[in-house]
Amino acid sequence: MxxxxxxxxxxxxxxxxxxxxxxxxxxxxxxxxxxxxxxxxxxxxxxxxxxxxxxxxxxxxxxxxxxxxxxxLTGDFGTSTRTKRPVSQEIGDRFMPTLLLTLASLAWAVVFGMVIGVISAVWRNRWPDRLGMTLAVSGISFPAFALGMLLMQLFSVKLGWFPVIGDGSWRSYVLPSITLGAAVAAVLARFTRSAFVDVFHEDYVRTARAKGLSEWRVVAKHCLRNALVPVVTMMGLQFGFLLGGSIVVETVFNWPGLGRLLVDAVAMRDYPILQAEVLLFSVEFLFINLVVDVLYAVINPTIRFK
Structure with missing residues (x-):
């Protein structure tokens, strides 16, 4: 290792x-x-x-x-041509809002995506499966900016339940995280269903069922760990996409994060900010891929790296 x-x-x-x-x-x-x-x-x-x-x-x-x-190489990415502040300071001020929004989005997306995927796999080709996959296709197909504006119009403008823009409270994370995580939850649901359906055909699963174990015990004890390998891969990639793909959502909700900073930098041709942010997103993807590869052996000890 x-x-x-x-x-x-x-x-x-x-x-x-x-x-x-x-x-x-x-x-x-x-x-x-x-x-x-x-x-x-x-x-x-x-x-x-x-x-x-x-x-x-x-x-x-x-x-x-x-x-x-x-x-x-020394951590100096220059000075922003727009604000005249050090690039590292600009990114440092915007990094935590984006990271917290990404973690909030990924948390609910993983929970709902895996639950829908498991339910769809257990009751495949029946109405829970059809309903779950319909929701998954809708989540993938609906554009993020349209979903964000729809949620904002309904829950912020008409009902007044959540703030229109971020105010630092937990309520300000609800609508942006739902908008950002909808597509991720849909993708995870489809991947989880596919992974569990493949595992259901393994010999050890048939043996567990032949012993008289309940279906949910078979799923939780014998299927979950083996089915998580492709799901963890997708979770890692989606985490990277959330960090780098929050541009539209942060623009819609006027979120003070890296995505909004990147949009402003493109508009003003702020070369130092652009170079530093794109390089940062690339490093994040590379690091996440490395972590996912290492997690393979943790989840499934039968995997050996050569």
């Missing part, structure tokens, strides 16, 4: 280098002049040139990339 983790960490370093290059090139290929946006629409050419020099955008791309890498 230690050798496996060490090899994966070495592979992550090479992946991060490639991601860093692609992120840098992608950001600099965006249309628009960040110097002009930072200087303001009324600034003359001389002022724009001074701002461009101050931001280092008048240097060749290889030199800009070398400057970005050398400072990123």
């Amino acid at each position: 230690l050798n496996f983790v060490a090899k994966r960490l070495v592979g992550l370093l090479f992946t991060l280098v490639l991601v860093g290059v692609l992120v840098f090139l992608f950001v600099h290929l965006l249309p628009g002049d960040p110097a002009r946006l930072a200087a303001g629409p009324d600034a003359d050419a001389a002022t724009v040139a001074l701002v461009r020099h101050d931001l280092g955008l008048d240097q060749p791309l290889p030199r800009q990339f070398a400057h970005f890498v050398s400072h990123a």
Whole structure:
């Protein structure tokens, strides 16, 4: 296991280098002049040139990339061209709201998704299965921005149960977490159902049933652990998608998180913020994939890494 983790960490370093290059090139290929946006629409050419020099955008791309890498290795991602604050401070202020919203979304999505998936598998091809899979397809098909606006209109504007925008209380997490986690719950429900249906056909499950064990004991004791391997994979990937995919939800609910910060950075062509955030999301995905691979052996000891 230690050798496996060490090899994966070495592979992550090479992946991060490639991601860093692609992120840098992608950001600099965006249309628009960040110097002009930072200087303001009324600034003359001389002022724009001074701002461009101050931001280092008048240097060749290889030199800009070398400057970005050398400072990123020390944790210095530069200064935001929009707020003039350090990028690390901007991301640090926005990270916790996004992380808490992601955890809240994942918590209810895992519970409801797995419960619906297990019920659908146990009563497959009957009305609980059809109802559960209908809900799952609806959750996947309904756009997040439309669901967010619908929930806001119904529960915030008309009923007044929850605040329209985040106010720091637990009530402000309800609607954004439901909006963000709906698709995840639907995906987990379908994966859980498929995994349990496959496990139900194994010999040890038939043996447990032949011993006279109740169906729910068979599910909880003999099926759950073996069926969790593909489900945990999907849970890890969905956690990464929630962290990086909260842009639409945070914009709809005016949530002060990384997604909203990324939208503002794109609008203002804030290169330092864009580079740091995309790189951060990439690191999160790589780390989550590593954790999921290690969890395989914890859930199912018969798995061995070579």
